Amino acid sequence: MTTTYSRRNFLKTVSAGGVLLVTPSGLQSMSKDNALQRVSITQREETLTADIVIIGGGLGGVAAALSSLRNGKRVILTEETDWLGGQLTQQGVPPDEHRWIEHTGSTKTYRELRNHIREYYRSNYPLKESARNNPYLNPGNASVSRLCHEPKVALTIILEILAPYISSGKLTVLYQYKAIKSSVNKDTVEDITVKSSVTADIKILKAPYFVDATELGDLLPLTGTEFITGSESRKDTGELHAPEEANPNNIQAFTICFAIDYLPEENHVIEKPSDYTFWRDFTPQLKQPWPGKLLAMHYSNPRTLEKKALCVDPTNKGCGDIFNLWSYRRIVDKNNFEDGFYSGDISLINWPQNDYFLGNLIGASDRDFNKFVEEGKQLSLSLLYWLQTEAPHPDGGKGWPGLRLRKDILGTDDGLAKYPYVREARRIKSLFTVTEEHVGCDNRALVATENKDKAAFFHDSIGIGYYPIDLHPTTAMDNYIDMDALRFQIPLGALLPVRMKNLIPANKNIGTTHITNGCYRLHPVEWNIGEAVGELLSFSLDNNYSPHQIRKEKNVLNDFQLRIRSRGIETEWPSDEELEKM
Template sequence: MPTPQPVRQQGGIFDPNTFTRPENGRSLSYPILIVGGSTAAYAATLAALRSGINVCLVQPQAVVGGQFTAQALPASDDGDLLRQAATPFQVEGERFAISKTQRSFRDRQRELQKLNGRKVANPGGGWVSPLATTPVVAATAMNEAIAPYLAQGKLILIPFSEPIKVVTSDNPGQRRRVTGIVFQDRQNNHTFTINSRVILEATELGDLLELGNIESRVGQEARSETGEQALPERALPQCQQSFTFGAVVERTAPGRGVAIGAPPGYNSSPWLNAAEFQSAFWHKSRGQWEPQPREFFNPFGIFRYRRISRAAENEKTISPGDVTVLNWGQHQHGENGPWCCGNDYRVGVLVGVSRDERQRHIQQARDRARAYVHYLQTNGVPDLKPRGDLTWTRDGIAIEPYIREARRGIAATTIRHEDVAKPFFPGQARAKSFEDSVGIGQYHYLDLHGNDEPGHASLPGENVIALPFTLPLGALIPINTDGLILSAKSIGTTHITNAAYRMHPVEWAIGEAGGYLAALAVNAGVEVRDIATNETLKRKLQGTLTRNGIPLFWFDDIAHDDPDFEAIQVLAAAGIIRSENYTDLHFRPSANVNRAVVATALVKLLGFELVSPATPTFVDVLPNYRWAYPMIETLVAKQIAAGVGDRRFAPERPITREQLSFLVKKALPAAYDRAFARTPADKQVLQRRELSRVLYEVMQVKLGI
């Protein structure tokens, strides 16, 4: 067997001989096909490869990574929890709020972009993100992880290609099944077909859904479509989030700026209106306007907003040589002032229009980014220089626009406003925790960058606040099409909830979940939807995800490397053992467990039909005893549990390991040895982590995993 040749890269791009460029009319087959250049496409590719399955990734550019790279937005949009520092009661955010693989990617970026020879938490030092590096550094780190698979021939990477047709098999009485995709190489106009067992829709705009006429939604839905009360009665497909071409510029020494030049139509075309631009912005602090606007180079101004490279140790210091990404949205210019905007493009949409119209808006949006840089350079900020060496372009403007919203598949599960927004979970620390969770995400609010189309839904007050949420497996599965997994921004969100699920860490989580899902479908020889509807396959998938350091449920005191991470996460996702107190995110792994909690967990796990007699068995467990009355009565009826004497059950009394062992031996004798292989059946009081550890083994025996 020939020795794999090393795969080389330069400036974040693989050598040309690394890529596969199919001949015209060629038809190829691979177990998994991932379509698109998004962040999710990359994460899915890496996950499937780590599962041992060969993958073909077809994307529109040479660079992998989507938001972090081709879209020139490497300053990750992180939620507050991801920034959390470790304390005696909780772990560091990067060890519980994202996956182990995503954390490794973040850490590798820090190693590649050191500050004065020293590894720091935030090399760029931008104020909107706790981690920012250059697009080239992000691409380099991503390439390193997939290079070994390219060298071994396990990954086929096809660049510069876009899907033009979806191939399906339509059998009477069966769901339509996607079997392949026809692509066109944009550089040489070759067309080729990739056939696959499982295909991931990971394009930036949900193009496979349109090409295949697969059930989908565009823009803002009607209330009747999703049941979201914040929506109007009429669907408004043109109400979509704006998109943006990021521009990477360096602050130079005085007089050393390099003019970018005005685009054609500057200050005459509506999307190039200089009156909309500002170099300073007004900011509200605790509901009050600050006394003056923040100038461009203010420590909390526009330049440092998404700064990606710096020279000074102090994050607030802005020096010549520092580099930023201009990605600036709409803001009000002072109290009662006009609404101004940076390079967000608001006058057209990319989804639900012809390809010609799409390309026209893409070009106009790119011109707008150029116009914004030109405005800055001619209105008080001359010392800027485009850094095309960091964007793989001549002018420092990204290869592709930063996309906030795509065509969304109608999925088995639709994630609604009522599933994530704070008002629907009063007094709770989490949003809805789906029992088929395959990931988690968090962004502190529903960040809707509306376009100029009238009629956008209003989310007043706390309706815009998003609690920590989960990613249901059902949102990745098209409602009536097999062979396809929804990924990136095409999953089963709505116009509203997409605004939180579109962020960098969440899109990565979506991709990882899809990659492992595809691998399990191939390995098990089943349809993707079978995994969602089969309890054994669903828990097997969740076990695989958690063994690979992917959280499924929000706990801020259980890290990836916790020895009971898998057990705690899967049982929590399944609704067997969750939090003691739903007002915080703690699991409290070392806390004691009482008899009522154990009874409840056992009944849920074993799926017993509940017994709720009118006359209680115990004097201290009456019908109004919280949640546990039918659970305890069910175990008693099945002769698994008994009282402690004098017609008492003592539901609040801590249970011992030995007592749990008696219950397990009666409930499922076949699981006993496996359940207590790592937990002694002694008289020590049982801890919450031990309960999860034991019952997870019971679950696997019960399901035959």
């Protein structure tokens, strides 16, 4: 291990444009250029080893770490931001789930996570008795999910769950580190180098197995792992809703989320965003027409693409039968809490109006990545300013100046999420690819010879999930694709690269297509994938089988599936009759 002085040891002064450098022998004065050169020379470099290295601290990465740790493995987990939890926390997205989630359709540990969140509210918040006694407490009473809550509460629970393993030294978490290079020997990753965005320190991470749980599938190009981006052609996949021509740059919109509350007697109008005029006047030029301006009280119905009216009313009184966006992703319903504890509801803004689709983050240079994120932030701030000043009221008024940007909710100076909400990543070229004919209602009805009303059965299932196939507008100017899906399984073959032996995906980078990513990308499925990956790699280490061998050898696969089922990972959905009783 090499240890030297890092950037934190360099103190800038105003003395003749130079700097003072802290060294073991005292302060040394030098020019700024020489100091910067010295900084690059004196970055700290360290080699760390573990049984499993996980790059990316989202839900998949956290679940992979937790299941690995519970199997006695030593884990290194890296995260680009200073919050673990991915879409549930740093991206500010309350869980997108299905109607059976309280009882089935996820792993046991995912439901335990949800229950811990509820118990945290019961233990620490002044809930009304009706809310406290509700076994299915939903702090925000939002329409999108049966459990909408503050991101920081989920973060707190994740940290509590991991705390014993950090204390014992079994888990090392590296915050604000990003993978920058790798060493690969043919089809085996030997190490991953990560760099701190704060100190520029370098850590070389070594392990028998590596997990790509990044939001964009960053390890795939870094390690030379074969991957796909964008939309495949109908000829390639046979999918009913695939386009005629493939387009690697056809990527779903990302969103910069933010949280607001409403204080009707106060004025919290923000400074006019620099790009406000552009976004106020912006009309999406999509291949399938968008009905007017983006900042408006209407959008394209995701199913029919016809114009659909929307409403925003933070008083929850005036929308009538029109869908009220305010309560859609509300994370605090003040009526759940003692009178006066909250001045108003708190709502998380992840709406059609702040989907950003004018730039593709996948493969972007650092300059372009930052540019697109900044433009996405400008869109979200412009939406807020428009809501405060111009948004029409149900009663004919205009603007809600009492809407207040809650910077504390997402822990940032600008009040915006720490990281973009990413819906689509690079996807591995896998031993098996899930296509629309496996899980899509319409496509399956055309091709299945039996059980047309059920998703395809996967003999190598390592989990289950459900969500409609939900694709947002894309960088190639496609409008929504939204359709019914069937309750599905997660096949192990979709987690195994065609060539690489010790790199496994654990986020939105598994072997789906552009279409089926739309139902495999949500919170409980990502957690299931990550948890199964931790179990898979632990089983490999314990029994000296490679992940590919586990799938290939029937008896070994059966043993592995028995093991994960015993630990609360469901591999098949209950029958329709059993679901009806839930």
